[in-house]
Amino acid sequence: MTMNSSSKTPYEVLREMSGGFMLTQLLYTAVKLRIVDHLHAGIITVPELSAILDADVSALNRFLRMLVVINILVQREDGCFEVSALGELLRHDHPDSLSNRIHYIGEVSYPAAQGISYAVQTGEPGFDHVFGMSFFDYFSHNPHLGTLFNELMRQGVADRVANVVQTYDFSGYGSVVDVGGGNGALAAVLAEAYSDISATVFDAPAVIEEARRYFAEKGLSEQCQVVAGDFFLDPVPNGAHLYVLSNIIHDWDDQKALSVLENCRAAMDSGSVLLIIEQIMPEKALDAPVTVASDVSMLLLLRGRERTEMEYDNLLARAGLRMTKVYPFEQSKVYSGRKSNWAVIESRLQSAV
Ligand SMILES: C[S@@+](CC[C@H](N)C(=O)[O-])C[C@H]1O[C@@H](n2cnc3c(N)ncnc32)[C@H](O)[C@@H]1O
Structure with missing residues (x-):
């Protein structure tokens, strides 16, 4: 050792x-x-x-x-x-x-990893096989682990947000809806960076309570709102200038991903923009080892996957959206020199000029 x-x-x-x-x-x-x-x-x-x-x-x-x-x-x-x-x-x-990360790995990732062989043989989530319920349901039943997961997501946002904001120009967007925005990490950064942005986090009821508390702690309650809902079933707040799906689409198979995108499209008006912030699957595994590892996590935990740029283009087209530009960026903090392949994927309604 x-x-x-x-x-x-x-x-x-x-x-x-x-x-x-x-x-x-x-x-x-x-x-x-x-x-x-x-x-x-x-x-x-x-x-x-x-x-x-x-x-x-x-x-x-x-x-x-x-x-x-x-x-x-x-x-x-x-x-x-x-x-x-x-x-x-x-x-x-x-x-x-690293105590939160190690605690989460010990409680959730370690037992879940026993489901990898099941996932490889069946293509179904190994997590459900081990825990007897789906990944996000497990957090509803174990709220302390849900909070831990949301904290790790906040860390992930913190590790990349500086480069997201440097890569993509958010100025000029008056209203932003962060769909599946978790405990409000990205919304808070945007609100702090752009005083004229009004941000809304749309997420599951238990999770948005964490976002609400976070905004209050940061004195951002006026600028940042929360809306509870299920992004497969409930309408997403409509008419915002910008919709963000950060680390959401990779959680789901094409059918579910399409359902989230269609729900967002229904909320958009002709001037709205939708951003997907995800890792893009490279041609060769060693071009982005972190992305490949994330893909296997998605296979194990949910029915998700990391996708190529062309797969995102197709998915957006099927949802009635048009990919307008892809902005690649590097994670702000790179661990052990292991590369990921992050990008902000911008899209608009197909009908918009
Ligand atoms: C991987 S986390 C991403 C969080 C954050 N956007 C980020 O970039 O780190 C996925 C988020 O989707 C939310 N989520 C999962 N299923 C949902 C559903 N059916 N409706 C609304 N939110 C959901 C989870 O609560 C969680 O906050």
Whole structure:
């Protein structure tokens, strides 16, 4: 685990990859038990920690020793444990904390991943096979995980929004509806950047309550509204200058994606513009590994997929819309040099001149 990957043999690389399950669970358990938070707060003896966690002293000691092996903790000369520089990022109050992500992966992604073989064999969502219900239904039944998911989506928006706003000119649009806008991350950025924009988030009832609270916290309640609804069944607020579907279409198969697009089209008037913000599937997998990974997630979690530019063009045409321009942009934060293939896809009504 401490060797440089370039110095490993293929056998070593694959052998280590096959043990990835353990790393995920070690990190998840460390976060769930708030080990790093406790050590950071100055509790350093294992008996003290075990009393706080109501954990078996011997088992806890063995677990902490393993956290030393994966560089989350260091063991001092006197045998006590301290947090390493890597481990600091597991603290819940660290500005770059990965604790939410690791918690979500441990609770949702890890068990869901057992459905990959089912998804590959059937083309059906492995998530439903494992959890007995669909991805978004699961969040309705487990609101604390839904909130965690929405927080991760907010992080995703934060990781790309600077380049979205640099790439696409939002000035001149008086009203924006962010369809499936989650907890309001993108709407808030647009409202803050353009004081004359009035933004509406349209999402499921539980989710828009999070958006409402967020706008209130940011003092944006006048500029940002929320509307609860189901984008397959309920009308989307009509007559806005701009409709945004960010990270929505890739969640669904063509039939469902068409239904969302048709619903938006019905709300648009002749001057309205619709933006799809998505990753575009590249010709070759290694041209955008993050996009390929996202595509497999969509296969596993929902009936969705990442699509090529031509597939978006076709889908828009079938929904009565015309793709007018594609604005590629790079994620503002690129992790481990792994490229994604983001784009803002602009469209208008086919009937509009
Ligand atoms: C992948 S998240 C994208 C959130 C945000 N737009 C972004 O860019 O990160 C998908 C969003 O669609 C919402 N959603 C899923 N099904 C929906 C439905 N039937 N009606 C309305 N919103 C829905 C979810 O609540 C969630 O906020």
